[in-house]
Amino acid sequence: MSNPSTSPVEFTDSARDTVRQFLQANEDANFAVRIRVASPSPLDPRYEILMIEPDEKSAEDVVFDGDGFDVVMEPESAKLLDGARVDWIETTNGSGFKVENPNLALIGSKPLQGPLADRVRQVIDQFVNPGVAQHGGQVTLVEVRDKIVYLQMGGGCQGCGMASVTLSQGIERILREQVPEIEGIEDVTNHGDGQNPYISASK
Amino acid sequence: MPRVLLLLSRTSYRAEAFVAAAHRLDVDVTVGSNHKQALAALSPGGSLTLGGEDVDRAVAIIVGFASDYPLAAIVAAEDDFIQVAAAASEALGLTHHPLEAVRSARNKAVMRQRLKAAGVPSPWFHVASVDDDAEAAAANARYPCVLKPLALSASRGVIRADTPAEFGLAWSRIRAILAQRDAVMRSGHAVAEILIEAYMPGREVAVEGIVVGGELRTLAVLDKPDPMEGPYFEETILVTPSRLPDGVQRNIVSCVQRSVAILGLDDGPVHAELRVDGERASPLEIAPRSIGGRCSTILRFEPEATLEELILHHALGTAIDEYSRVPGAGGVMMLPILEAGVLREVGGFEAALEIPGIEGLEITIPVGHKVVPLPEGNRYLGFLFARAATSDQVEAALRVAYARLDVKVEHS
Numbered sequence: 001m002s003n004p005s006t007s008p009v010e011f012t013d014s015a016r017d018t019v020r021q022f023l024q025a026n027e028d029a030n031f032a033v034r035i036r037v038a039s040p041s042p043l044d045p046r047y048e049i050l051m052i053e054p055d056e057k058s059a060e061d062v063v064f065d066g067d068g069f070d071v072v073m074e075p076e077s078a079k080l081l082d083g084a085r086v087d088w089i090e091t092t093n094g095s096g097f098k099v100e101n102p103n104l105a106l107i108g109s110k111p112l113q114g115p116l117a118d119r120v121r122q123v124i125d126q127f128v129n130p131g132v133a134q135h136g137g138q139v140t141l142v143e144v145r146d147k148i149v150y151l152q153m154g155g156g157c158q159g160c161g162m163a164s165v166t167l168s169q170g171i172e173r174i175l176r177e178q179v180p181e182i183e184g185i186e187d188v189t190n191h192g193d194g195q196n197p198y199i200s201a202s203k
Numbered sequence: 204m205p206r207v208l209l210l211l212s213r214t215s216y217r218a219e220a221f222v223a224a225a226h227r228l229d230v231d232v233t234v235g236s237n238h239k240q241a242l243a244a245l246s247p248g249g250s251l252t253l254g255g256e257d258v259d260r261a262v263a264i265i266v267g268f269a270s271d272y273p274l275a276a277i278v279a280a281e282d283d284f285i286q287v288a289a290a291a292s293e294a295l296g297l298t299h300h301p302l303e304a305v306r307s308a309r310n311k312a313v314m315r316q317r318l319k320a321a322g323v324p325s326p327w328f329h330v331a332s333v334d335d336d337a338e339a340a341a342a343n344a345r346y347p348c349v350l351k352p353l354a355l356s357a358s359r360g361v362i363r364a365d366t367p368a369e370f371g372l373a374w375s376r377i378r379a380i381l382a383q384r385d386a387v388m389r390s391g392h393a394v395a396e397i398l399i400e401a402y403m404p405g406r407e408v409a410v411e412g413i414v415v416g417g418e419l420r421t422l423a424v425l426d427k428p429d430p431m432e433g434p435y436f437e438e439t440i441l442v443t444p445s446r447l448p449d450g451v452q453r454n455i456v457s458c459v460q461r462s463v464a465i466l467g468l469d470d471g472p473v474h475a476e477l478r479v480d481g482e483r484a485s486p487l488e489i490a491p492r493s494i495g496g497r498c499s500t501i502l503r504f505e506p507e508a509t510l511e512e513l514i515l516h517h518a519l520g521t522a523i524d525e526y527s528r529v530p531g532a533g534g535v536m537m538l539p540i541l542e543a544g545v546l547r548e549v550g551g552f553e554a555a556l557e558i559p560g561i562e563g564l565e566i567t568i569p570v571g572h573k574v575v576p577l578p579e580g581n582r583y584l585g586f587l588f589a590r591a592a593t594s595d596q597v598e599a600a601l602r603v604a605y606a607r608l609d610v611k612v613e614h615s
Contacts, residue, residue: 127245128242128245131241131242131244131245132241132242134241135241137241157241159569161213161214161215161216161218162211162215162218162236162240162241163218163219164218164219164222164223165211165218165222165234165240165250166240166241166242168222168226168232169222169232169234169240169242169246169249169250170240170241170242170243170245170246170249171242171245173245173246173249174242174245174246192565192566192567192569193569193570194569195569195570195571195572197569198241199213199214199238200214200568200572200582201214201215201216201567201582202214202385202581202582
């Protein structure tokens with residue numbers, strides 16, 4: 001972890017100004033900012049940023065200097081947030097804090113590279129896609145991270161009632177056979193958006 | 204490692220839940236269905252194509268398969284393959300409800316006859332063919348009555364008629380539904396039959412259980428808090444545990460146990476639907492399968508297990524006595540389709556998920572697809588799931604979350 005006196009989380013000028021404006025508006029210098037990793041899933045990392053009063057800190061919390069205010073984190077969140085950056089963004093749809101965290105980069109945000117990814121992609125191209133193409137489907141490798149393969153199903157596979165069977169009985173079996181060092185396979189498809197599923201569930 | 208043959212209908216809502224359960228139990232899975240799996244060639248023994256509606260042929264295929272890949276259990280995820288699962292299990296000596304009992308329970312008219320003959324509270328009923336004279340059938344009916352196509356499920360084609368004129372309209376509508384391609388494919392010769400039975404007043408409840416050696420193991424009694432008075436019988440909210448008085452719940456469970464015994468269902472899941480009028484419980488359906496759609500999501504057990512895991516455990520001969528439903532309440536809302544057309548948008552998704560207690564929302568019809576309300580429709584718009592300390596809280600959360608959804612349908 002970084003030096004305890006300095007926050008491991010960087011606040012952009014606009015994020016810091018927003019916090020300061022809040023503190024000034026409330027005329028209470030004792031307010032602190034709590035940052036928490038609400039969900040560490042790389043499929044859907046989520047964060048909570050709250051203004052808290054002194055009695056809302058616990059003995060386990062770690063406290064950092066945020067340059068004008070205290071930044072409070074649970075120890076586990078502090079580890080996961082080391083090197084993260086907090087920004088304040090304003091758009092036509094609203095405004096809010098945005099956290100960019102290299103430790104919990106969203107799946108698909110890193111370039112596909114490396115020998116493991118190459119081998120997985122080769123298996124998908126050679127064995128999987130010719131099969132699912134018969135049902136109008138295709139499977140795309142999104143990322144390989146920590147030996148977990150993240151896949152996206154498209155075309156006839158997206159939203160198909162049998163997608164889980166295709167994944168477990170076909171894709172997973174051939175990937176584990178051909179690339180035995182992989183430790184898991186995750187389907188990151190939004191099946192609810194499937195426009196042309198090969199089979200739709202019904203009563 | 205034991206191998207389970209999992210029979211999935213072509214349009215199953217349950218594939219993911221059952222496949223996941225089999226993996227958690229660390230058993231080999233063969234998925235049997237009526238169409239060839241996309242990647243069948245990659246997993247020898249991993250899938251089995253049964254081809255067509257012929258039960259004897261499907262059983263012969265399964266028995267042949269079992270000589271190469273011995274089976275420890277055969278489980279049908281839903282109604283479509285129950286008869287095949289029962290017949291193949293009998294042929295291979297595996298744990299399952301007997302074929303004869305499954306046949307009786309699946310046919311609502313036979314079920315009614317057998318239960319009534321044994322003295323179970325039953326309404327007046329009559330079976331007609333859609334090719335019969337509608338006016339004569341209307342003249343012979345007792346009102347109010349409910350018309351139910353024997354072949355369809357989940358309230359599809361079920362219509363209440365209070366007068367002969369309404370009977371005639373309902374008859375015509377059911378005739379048209381039964382002529383639809385999927386209805387014809389679904390049930391072969393039974394497709395033309397309609398069960399006409401007296402409307403039973405009262406509230407509706409469901410019971411989920413597993414019969415073990417003839418003894419019903421009740422897993423949940425579920426309230427259906429929306430009135431089911433017709434003219435159509437859309438299922439919406441299911442909440443467990445039931446808020447009915449203990450004595451009434453005992454009557455409900457006792458009625459299901461008695462019905463199960465009369466029908467001869469002795470080993471496997473049971474999903475029962477009943478009407479409760481005062482303290483009296485009358486069966487509407489005693490199905491030799493588990494709850495449909497995605498509704499099993501709300502049933503969780505400890506030690507940690509899903510309903511599908513319990514069904515597989517039992518089929519594989521493992522005792523399920525140690526499992527009990529987790530404390531607290533759970534509920535699901537089957538999102539109704541209110542108007543026909545093309546689904547353009549489901550707004551308010553995030554707002555619905557923000558309601559305390561709401562655990563999930565799944566829209567199962569993609570935007571751009573046709574939506575058809577009951578009694579003609581055969582799909583759910585989606586499912587909303589909730590968990591809380593009490594059933595009242597669960598029901599309230601489901602209603603508030605549903606009110607936040609903005610379903611836009613373009614009329615076609």
